Amino acid sequence: MKEYIVQIEKELSKQIDVLNAPSIIKKAMDYSLQAGGKRIRPILLLSTLHALNQEINRGLSCACAVEMIHTYSLIHDDLPAMDNDDLRRGKPTNHKVFGEAMAILAGDGLLTYSFQRIAEDQQLTAQEKVELIKLLAMAAGAEGMVGGQVADMEGENTTLSIDQLEYIHANKTGKLITFSVVAGAIIGGATQKQQELFSKFANHIGIAFQIRDDVLDIEGDQAIIGKPVGSDITNHKSTYPSLLSLEGAKERLHYHINQAKKILEQTGLRTELLFQMTDLIAVRDR
């Protein structure tokens, strides 16, 4: 898995390097791409390819694309008009370094480039590219991540039901995680049945990921997470622990982790990396 991270970060670096664009926007895009993310989404994509006994090369463009989309969303979320965060992964946020205007444009540039990279890929078929671009846009846009962010903003300072909370997270973080796994399945030539299993698996780890996020905001170590803890309570945000109690949230986390693992077993594929990722999501400390 460390080998995957090395390859992804090398490829991301190369993709920014080849851009024929003003150097300041390349720096701004690269700054957030290289700011030490966990690379969960691209690793999930490559690990799904691995599960299907495929070389990971064919998934590298799409893995980078999904990381670009994730990174753009963090840059825009951190803006003063949105969450107004000064720190991300222990480093100043993009607009703190490059200014707000450049941060908006760096996000726009990354979002746009993600689709270009899939379209330009040399190894995927045209049909695969079209399918991946469509699903990525659906996962990232108003019907997915952007819509989830809107619902999250609208839910501030109100007590949500658990259904409303799940809607927000399914869209805000879940769909891009699901896309990552499903993209690996598509590129790896999974059968329809396998794709469905991978999709269900991804739904469970997506929810588990978010519950762990909420738990870390209570129990986490600020120095490891790289941003202040306790902000959900300060901001009066509904979370899994606030709705289910901390113990209840942890129980639900383990339920989704166990379901995810059961589904992996059902695939009968080479899923040891996806098992590791599932465990990592359950116990991660940042």
Next chain:
Amino acid sequence: MKEYIVQIEKELSKQIDVLNAPSIIKKAMDYSLQAGGKRIRPILLLSTLHALNQEINRGLSCACAVEMIHTYSLIHDDLPAMDNDDLRRGKPTNHKVFGEAMAILAGDGLLTYSFQRIAEDQQLTAQEKVELIKLLAMAAGAEGMVGGQVADMEGENTTLSIDQLEYIHANKTGKLITFSVVAGAIIGGATQKQQELFSKFANHIGIAFQIRDDVLDIEGDQAIIGKPVGSDITNHKSTYPSLLSLEGAKERLHYHINQAKKILEQTGLRTELLFQMTDLIAVRDR
């Protein structure tokens, strides 16, 4: 051409309507899409299809996609961190109505949806879609419109050379206009030679469009343009008139218009709509 505008606006409306997303983000996206733009880019695309004797139906998704990209760029450009404009086409800008956070997200949503619409189209081949998505992303991203906006920001309060000015406008507005024409050529099945002629034609009208913009900022009627005139001088921006004199700028405008028309004649195609568009760009009052 009025028929084209009706069809484009109807299709844009429908495409937002079918989105499964929180109603407030749909309203914010729709507000700017329906705020009375001139629809120059989608009309150019459809008029190029017409020149090639093709039905315009096959171009409608892509025409809407390019209008979505243009609209997102206006929403983000108007933000307080960017140009801080309160009025656009005589109406309050998106963030004035929906707030900054929603305006950022509405722009992100439109940008993302534009690629989805091309990928989802029922009539284009997978190869056509991939080519259109790649070219659209190149025209809109850091190597195109976003890069031009960055160069524009960096050039503020300095006197640019005419080459620097042309670089900014070629990227900030030129490439999306060129894409619109080239996309029509691709969808219409133009030969390589025809595509090259259309691309040259589009470069000329792109420059002419920008010179006219600069001239309107001096000679235009605020009530017709829908935003304050004279802002280039107030903001110490280099423009064609400031570098070439008003007369010099007008001469250059007519040079590019004449070149554009010569190229249209060379195609030997049914270019009467593109001739009309060329004239419209030269004399438009908003």
